[in-house]
Amino acid sequence: MGECPVRNVERLCLAHFWVAFAAFLVAALLGTWQMWVRSPLGANIGTPSQYFLSVTAHGVAMAYVLTTFFIMGFGYFVAVTALARPLPGKAWAWGGFWLAITGVALALWAILTGKASVLFTFYPPLTGSAFFYIGLVLVVIGSWIWCVLMLVAMGAWKRENPGRPIPLAMFGTCANAVMWLWTTVGVAVELLFQVIPAALGLVQTIDVGLARTLFSWTLHAIVYFWLIPAYIAFYTMVPRAAGGRLYSDTMGRLTFILFLIYSLPVGMHHLLMDPEHGNGTKFIQVLLTAFVSVPTLLTIFTITASLEIAGRLRGGRGVFGWIASLPWERPMVLATGLGFIMLGFGGFGGLINMGYGMNAMVHNTSWVTAHFHLIFGGSVVIMYFAIAYEVWPRLTGREYPSLTPLRLQLWLWFIGMMVMTVPWHWLGLQGQWRRVANFNYADPIIAPWGPWVVVSLAGGVILLVSALLFVGNLLSLHRSTAMVVARPLYALAVHPPRRVPAALNGFGLWNVLVLILMLVAYGWPLAQFAVEPSPTAIVHRVE
Amino acid sequence: MAREPDPRLQASSAADSRFDVADEVDEAALAAVMRYVPLGAGVLAGTAVALLVLGYLLIYALVFIPRGTVG
Amino acid sequence: MSERQPDMQERRILGTELLWSFGVGVLIAATLSIIVLTALTMGINPPSNVERADPKTLHLSGEFAEHNLGTSVAADGSVTARIIATQFMFVPHCIAVPEGRPVTLRLAAPDVIHGILITGTNVNTMVVPGFVAQVHTQFTRSGDLLMPCHEYCGLGHSEMWATVQVLPEGDFRPDGNGRVSCAQR
Numbered sequence: 001m002g003e004c005p006v007r008n009v010e011r012l013c014l015a016h017f018w019v020a021f022a023a024f025l026v027a028a029l030l031g032t033w034q035m036w037v038r039s040p041l042g043a044n045i046g047t048p049s050q051y052f053l054s055v056t057a058h059g060v061a062m063a064y065v066l067t068t069f070f071i072m073g074f075g076y077f078v079a080v081t082a083l084a085r086p087l088p089g090k091a092w093a094w095g096g097f098w099l100a101i102t103g104v105a106l107a108l109w110a111i112l113t114g115k116a117s118v119l120f121t122f123y124p125p126l127t128g129s130a131f132f133y134i135g136l137v138l139v140v141i142g143s144w145i146w147c148v149l150m151l152v153a154m155g156a157w158k159r160e161n162p163g164r165p166i167p168l169a170m171f172g173t174c175a176n177a178v179m180w181l182w183t184t185v186g187v188a189v190e191l192l193f194q195v196i197p198a199a200l201g202l203v204q205t206i207d208v209g210l211a212r213t214l215f216s217w218t219l220h221a222i223v224y225f226w227l228i229p230a231y232i233a234f235y236t237m238v239p240r241a242a243g244g245r246l247y248s249d250t251m252g253r254l255t256f257i258l259f260l261i262y263s264l265p266v267g268m269h270h271l272l273m274d275p276e277h278g279n280g281t282k283f284i285q286v287l288l289t290a291f292v293s294v295p296t297l298l299t300i301f302t303i304t305a306s307l308e309i310a311g312r313l314r315g316g317r318g319v320f321g322w323i324a325s326l327p328w329e330r331p332m333v334l335a336t337g338l339g340f341i342m343l344g345f346g347g348f349g350g351l352i353n354m355g356y357g358m359n360a361m362v363h364n365t366s367w368v369t370a371h372f373h374l375i376f377g378g379s380v381v382i383m384y385f386a387i388a389y390e391v392w393p394r395l396t397g398r399e400y401p402s403l404t405p406l407r408l409q410l411w412l413w414f415i416g417m418m419v420m421t422v423p424w425h426w427l428g429l430q431g432q433w434r435r436v437a438n439f440n441y442a443d444p445i446i447a448p449w450g451p452w453v454v455v456s457l458a459g460g461v462i463l464l465v466s467a468l469l470f471v472g473n474l475l476s477l478h479r480s481t482a483m484v485v486a487r488p489l490y491a492l493a494v495h496p497p498r499r500v501p502a503a504l505n506g507f508g509l510w511n512v513l514v515l516i517l518m519l520v521a522y523g524w525p526l527a528q529f530a531v532e533p534s535p536t537a538i539v540h541r542v543e
Numbered sequence: 544m545a546r547e548p549d550p551r552l553q554a555s556s557a558a559d560s561r562f563d564v565a566d567e568v569d570e571a572a573l574a575a576v577m578r579y580v581p582l583g584a585g586v587l588a589g590t591a592v593a594l595l596v597l598g599y600l601l602i603y604a605l606v607f608i609p610r611g612t613v614g
Numbered sequence: 615m616s617e618r619q620p621d622m623q624e625r626r627i628l629g630t631e632l633l634w635s636f637g638v639g640v641l642i643a644a645t646l647s648i649i650v651l652t653a654l655t656m657g658i659n660p661p662s663n664v665e666r667a668d669p670k671t672l673h674l675s676g677e678f679a680e681h682n683l684g685t686s687v688a689a690d691g692s693v694t695a696r697i698i699a700t701q702f703m704f705v706p707h708c709i710a711v712p713e714g715r716p717v718t719l720r721l722a723a724p725d726v727i728h729g730i731l732i733t734g735t736n737v738n739t740m741v742v743p744g745f746v747a748q749v750h751t752q753f754t755r756s757g758d759l760l761m762p763c764h765e766y767c768g769l770g771h772s773e774m775w776a777t778v779q780v781l782p783e784g785d786f787r788p789d790g791n792g793r794v795s796c797a798q799r
Contacts, residue, residue, distance in 0.1 A: 048769045119766055125743065126726050126768060208727065208744050245568055247581065248627050272660040273729065273738055275745040279662045286649075290642050297592065297638045302631065305584035312576035312583075313568065319583050348595050352602060356649050357658040360613040360738040361606070364729055364764035429606065431733030433764035437772040445733055445760045492566055494577065495624040535668035537743035540701075540726050542768065577623060581630050589637070596641050600648070608652075613736040614659045614750045 005080040009087050010395050015097060016073025017388065019104070020066045021471055027061035028467035030054045035420075035460040040441050040450040051437035052117040059120030060111065060136075062377070065104055067226045068139055070384055072096070072146045074229050075173050077391055079153045081489060082167040082236075088156055089149050096145030103138025106131045115543040119435070121219075122195060124211045125537040130199035133191050140184050147177040158506075165500040168252045169236040169490055175256035176228040178507050179221055182264055182514055186217025198539040205536035209276035210529040216267035217522060224263035224292075226376060230383035231255065234303045234336065237390060239491035241332035244310025249493035251302045253504040255295040261513050262292035265521030272359040276534065281525050282356070288521060289354045296347065300340065307336070309494070331406045335386035338414040339379040345418075346375030349425060367428025370421040377463075378417040385410060385470055390489070392477050399482040405473050412466035420459025423452040661739045661749045669724045669743035672698065677746075678722050684795065685710050687788040694718045699728035699741045699763060702770030708777045708796035712786035713756045721747045729765035732778050740765060753780045 034054050037046040080087050087093060109131065110116040116128035154166060154174045166174070194211050197203045235252040239245055246252065268285035271277055311322025328334050349371035352358045362368060389406050393399050400406065424432075427449050432439075441450050503509050652658050672678045678698055684706045685695040693712060698705040699721055711717050721730065721741045728741040734755070739747045763774035779796045788794050 048772060052766070052769060052771075117769070123727050123766055126766075208742050212727075212742065240566060243567065245566070245573065247584075248631055250628060251631055271740075273740045275661065275663055275665070275740065275742055275747040277662060278664050279659050282660055282662060287646070290646055293642065294635070294638070298631065298635065300591070301581070301584060301588045301634045304588045305581035305630075308580045308583045309573070309576055312579060313572055319586050322583055323587075344591055344595065348598055351595070351599055355603075356653060356660065357613070357736075358603060358607050359660060360736045361610065363738045364731065431731060431760065431762075433731060433762045435766040435771060439772075443760070445758075488566065492568070494573065494627060495620050532666070534744035535666055535670070537669045537725070540768070574623075585630070585634065588634075592638060592641065596645060599645060603648070607736065608656075609754065610734065610736045611752050611754045612656060612658055612750065613661065613738065614657045 005084055005086065006077070006394050009076045009080050009090070009093075012087075012090065012093055012097070013073045013077045013391070014395055016069045016076070019101065020069035020073065021388075021474065023061040023065035023069070023104075025467055025471055027058045027066065028464050030058040030061075032457075032460045032464045034058065035453075035457045038436060038438055039453045039457045041454060041457070043438065043441070046437065048437040049114065049117070052119070052435075053111060053114055055435065056117050056119050057108075057111050060107060063120050063222075064136060064139060066381075066384075068100065068143050071176070071225065071229055072100075072143060074232075074387060074391075075146060075150055075177070077395075078169045078173045078232070079150060081394075082169040082173075083153060083157045085153075085157060085160075087149070088152050092145055093149055096142040096149075098142075099145070100139045100142030103135040103140075103142065105135070106138065107135030110135065117542055122190075122211075122215065124190075124195050124198065125206050125208055125540045126542055127195065127198050127206075127539050128542050130196055133196050133199055137188070137191055137196075140188060143180065144184070147181050150174050150177040163499060165249075165497045166505055167236075167490070168246075168249055168493075169232050171253055171505070172228060172232040172235065172256045175260045175507065176225060176232075178511065179228075179260045179263060180225050182518075183218050183221035183225065186214045186219075186267070190214035203539070205538055207529060207534050208537050209274075209534040210526075212271060212274060212276065213268075213522075213525055213529070216270050217264075218267070219270050220267045220289075221263040223372075223376060224259050227380050228256065228259060229387065230339070230380045231259075231299060233332070233383050233387050233390075234299060236490045237387070238303060238332055238336050239306040239310065240488065241330050241390070242307055242310035242326055242336075244306055244313055244491075246491045246493040247302050247305035247309065249495070249497050250500070250504065251298055253500065255299050255302075257504070257510055258295040258298075259292070260507070260510055261517060262288060262295070264514055265517040266292055268521070268525065269354045269359070272356070273363045277525055281521070285521055286354060286356045288517070293347075293351070296343070300343070303336070303340075306491075307333075329403060329407065331389045331403060331410060332386045334407055335382045335410050338410060339382045339386075342374055342378035342382070342414065342417060345421075346371060346379055350375060362428055364434050365428035366424040366432045366434065369434055370424030370428060373424070374417060374421040378414070378421070382410060382413055385413065388470075388474060392474055393484040394489070396477055397484050398477050398480040399484045400473075400477060401480055401482060405469060405476075409466050409469040409473060412462055412469065416459045416462030416464075416466055418459070420456050420463060423456045423459075427452055427456075657750075661747060663746065663748035665746040665748065666744060667722055667746045669722070672722050672724045677720070680705065684793060687792045687794065689792075692716070692718065694720060697721045697730075697776070699723045699730065699774075701725050701768050702763075702774040704730075704761070704763070704774070704776035706776070706796075708779060709761070710779045710781055710786065710794045710796045711753055712794075713753050713780050713782050715783075716750060716752055719747075719749045719751070726767050727765050728763045728767050728774070730761050730776075731764050733760045735759065738764075756780045756782045 036042040110129040116132035118126050118128045198206050266285050266289040269289050308322050311326045314325040316322030316325035439446050683696050695709050723741045723743045731738045737751050739749050741747045759778040761776040761778045
């Protein structure tokens with residue numbers, strides 16, 4: 001092939017990644033400020049108006065901008081490198097990018113002018129400026145263009161390579177794209193048919209139960225949308241970076257399929273405390289949530305086994321000797337180790353959140369905040385860093401002068417995240433609740449929380465330093481004089497597949513299963529609002 | 544005049560023949576270590592999951608239940 | 615080297631994955647069974663009453679009219695506390711409940727989404743306009759507890775909280791109308 005595959009999408013990927021990381025840096029600054037303001041040290045700093053503007057901006061930037069743009073950029077990278085062919089429809093890709101940028105600009109303007117302090121979870125009947133929601137819809141539509149392009153690229157490759165297994169990295173990317181198409185339906189319907197009409201003043205009341213249920217459809221699977229790129233790295237990049245092989249390619253495919261099926265019909269575990277749904281549907285969705293833990297449990301075994309192969313090849317002996325002999329100096333390997341530790345603690349918190357009984361103990365407390373910062377901000381984002389460090393030399397043609405700043409950044413992220421979130425778990429159990437601009441530290445129940453809030457703040461400051469160092473490391477690569485050394489990216493499996501069953505090479509069957517599961521899980525919960533609509537609430541404008 | 548091939552041309556692939564870029568792993572060495580794998584992984588991951596489940600049950604019994612019923 | 619060797623190795627690999635899956639499957643099933651068992655025997659469920667109420671007319675009449683709010687003891691001895699959650703306060707601001715007796719909390723919101731937890735207990739529910747939120751519980755220790763609004767409800771959210779006085783049995787005395795107010799301290 002004449003044209004270099006990576007150069008084909010070099011500017012496209014870099015554009016997406018820089019938007020993602022710029023949003024990340026701004027959000028990190030805002031998050032640190034928020035933590036200071038609500039701690040005993042920031043007692044008279046900041047007004048509630050400023051605080052909730054910041055929380056909205058922080059949430060939108062981290063949960064919608066960092067993630068979507070990173071995933072799109074990474075997807076374009078995988079599509080050309082894993083399939084070794086140029087990206088089809090590149091003009092559409094740029095179109096999607098600019099559409100999404102326009103959406104970000106609109107939403108950002110609404111947030112910064114104080115017209116959209118409704119947090120990234122919206123909470124109708126609280127209603128902000130229509131531009132906020134329209135902006136987010138544009139981001140979603142841009143991401144839909146990405147989804148279609150991923151599937152088109154996969155389809156084109158399959159036609160040119162009949163009977164061959166789709167490269168695992170692309171299979172995972174496409175599973176993610178299919179899942180994203182399914183999951184955005186919920187929030188799209190909520191925004192297009194309920195919230196935006198309310199924001200435009202076309203309706204004066206809103207069915208809150210229906211809005212919350214539609215949002216919950218999206219709310220859980222979206223975190224798997226964020227998580228799957230990290231798992232793509234686990235399966236396809238980490239074994240190569242460690243110098244070994246992927247223990248099982250089949251397990252990789254199965255993992256992505258299980259995420260596609262089971263991340264969607266579980267959103268109601270975010271509504272366990274809600275009065276608009278009964279025990280039956282809540283229990284069904286808790287059961288299904290137990291199933292979505294399976295792909296993660298499979299992954300930790302398969303990737304640990306893959307690392308064991310690498311460690312033993314490097315001379316490690318005995319039950320645990322292979323751990324020390326792994327090449328921890330390589331950022332991708334280090335990030336995986338640190339990420340797995342955070343995955344363990346974060347997963348533990350998550351298991352309690354989804355508990356049919358235990359959710360009541362932790363809902364809307366700092367435990368929840370701790371959980372998603374640890375599991376997403378910790379284990380997933382540390383892999384985003386590792387992916388960025390891995391692909392940046394390939395995008396820029398440069399090499400790092402030294403890997404030490406990269407490792408330092410990853411360690412700071414891990415330490416900061418643990419120091420920030422462990423106290424939050426404890427505080428959540430004490431009853432500290434969420435989204436508070438300032439606590440009354442004179443109250444005898446609240447006073448003992450103060451020192452732990454300060455410890456948490458220290459963790460946040462460490463994270464901020466790490467975030468700055470991350471961006472600095474990437475910038476330094478652009479200016480580096482060392483030229484990149486050719487190095488293969490994707491791992492081989494112990495037993496590279498020659499053929500795989502059609503079920504593990506496409507999504508037709510799984511789409512049917514998703515439909516069935518969604519009908520079982522969300523059929524009645526949504527239908528009940530048509531059969532017996534909730535008494536509507538009056539729209540509350542926050543502008 | 545021939546140009547240096549772009550080193551990034553090497554950076555690609557995953558799946559079979561044209562797409563797999565051979566790695567440095569020696570097949571004989573791989574076969575040798577595969578006699579032990581996944582013992583270490585089983586112990587490490589198994590211990591982690593067991594601790595997870597134990598922690599879950601402990602919080603359930605020692606923190607959640609004593610706080611009273613909810614229904 | 616025969617073709618069979620990689621196939622046998624692949625089968626062995628998949629075999630270990632199956633063994634692992636079986637092991638975690640057993641752990642998941644056991645944990646779920648414990649949850650189901652306690653749900654059935656101890657009545658531990660997420661609050662799931664599904665009772666509709668028009669937020670726009672809550673204050674006008676019926677159960678959540680202002681004179682009916684707070685804790686009252688019915689003729690059969692059951693204790694019910696009725697609370698309105700609104701931007702940015704709870705009505706009443708202080709709720710008296712007995713220690714060691716079944717209590718039912720019923721909450722409604724006329725405006726936006728709120729939510730409550732009671733510190734040190736498992737009492738937790740969202741208060742969604744359009745529905746009555748109902749939680750059954752039993753307070754295991756006497757003392758003053760905090761009941762904050764735990765869901766973002768607007769700029770005044772940080773200031774929205776109530777006090778729950780868990781009164782020992784002797785101090786929990788209903789008046790002539792069956793109502794119990796907080797002790798003046």
